[in-house]
Amino acid sequence: MRQSDIMSNAMKPAAAAGTLRLGDLIVNRMAFGAMRVAGPDIWGEPKDRAAMRKLLARAFDLGHTFFDTADSYGPEVSETLIAEALHPYPSELVIGTKGGLVRPSRHRWDEDGRPEHLRRALDGSLKRLRLERIDLYQFHAPDPRIPFAESVGTLAELQRAGKIRHLGVSNVTVKQLDEARRIAPIVSVQNEYNIENRTDDDVLAACEKAGIAFIPWFPLGAGRALRSSKVKRIAAKLGATPAQVAIAWLLARSPWTLPIPGTSSFAHLEENAAAAALRLAPEDLAALG
Template sequence: MVGRTFEIAGELRVRRLGYGTAQLTGPGYWGPRLTSGEAVALLRLAVDRGVTLIDTADNYGPDIAEELIAQALHPYPGDLVVATKGGVIRTGPDEWHPAGRPEDLRAMCEASLRRLRTDAIDLYQLHRIDPAVPLADQLGTLAELREEGKIRHIGLDTVTLDQLDEALTVLRPASVQNRFNVLDRESEPVLGRCEELGIAFLPWFPLGNGSLAASASASARARAGAGSGSEAGAGAAIERVAARHGATSGQVALAWLLHRSPVVLPTPGTGSAVHLEENLAAADLVLTDEDTRTLDALTS
């Protein structure tokens, strides 16, 4: 039986399948996607359905996602962990600029505290390593904020194995958030190190950000004689597993992540209540050994 919970840093117990807030914002993670009422209702539904880990960032919107979380959920339930991120400045849709100077990180953290209406952030992740600033300085600033009680635990986002190992010479991160899903295994070495050390691994784009849908479409075209190739093969394999369980391809992809390692904590995002319910139901999907062998063998 796949474990349903994980203790981040051995302290913050969460249900492994959480909710990500990026899809509460518009195209390019800019502006709102839903009305305030719709977004608030969706966040409350997630918590009502048992979500105890919500992943967000100061630049989703910017600011919008954090403000919605506070509007919907403050005062926060005692078992709810809100993870946010800082270290990136936005100048427009899909425009991201690392900003890791100590004064930048401190100002971003302080702003997140105000928007989230909290005295301490449960998990604060460095959204991107700024190549213009020594990593020790960036992590040192977060460590200072932790000592001041403004954040409880420190995480990293989008790091290579070498960068993670460098970070480990400064401090022990509670989490790493890298792109990873059933069709994208580039971060396998990083996941391996996290598993070895008991560090939470939060895969972003756990549903592939459209790659699963593209694979399913390629599979359909191949069945119709209009296409072929590895993408179609991957889509067909996922569909076969899904059909055996009466599930969707997305549910299979999430179930595979939960089966892949006990340190994996997927936080799929959506702006749809129906899709949220579908995602959360993936926690009940038990893959067979044959299923996992099939999915493990896939490549994008």
């Protein structure tokens, strides 16, 4: 990144939460989940493609330098729109995509961790994103039919072949994270986690210990965390919105969290980016439990 880019990046709203390292890449900790630019149920095209392209461009302008996507979002729609909106990519933008889930129909998200599928999936993402190498490729979810080591081993091979810069895993247990780390360097874990669902506290702790990023998906509980009375109470006290408190809580939870709130709304995008500057006092954190 040029010095002038570093300066202008630092002044953007999403930069207020500081940065995090993904291998040798540095991203702003307030990141963007690009799943919801696809159509309803993350299936097919959005109603207004041009608006979603503008939303993605705006997300970058606000200082989100990490975008999370997957081949299964649409499927293919989110990756295609990211390329249409932002290619050629600014040097500070890091795109993390995922492979290992397929969508035979609108409501299905089926695991497919077969080596031949992962090879094809990665090639498809490279093509749609117009890249020769994916900065962060995440194995979307362990496939119960395929040994986990076989899926991760395939991605490690593809990394050695130069198609992947850094590897991440998603929807894993601590045991699976340990297993993946014995196969290849893993720079991130993406699991469901938010103020109302802390089931994976042990995985977050394992990431902290390993010094790798923890990317909480459903950071707003897909909207549910915003209805929590304690979140609403602290939001009212601080003159913030419930979404901003839910994001600020994740940022305060650990220096290793990289929240990726998702939205298809310009107003919510601006609101969420502004949460990067919200600091929760110890008494507010205590009240949030």
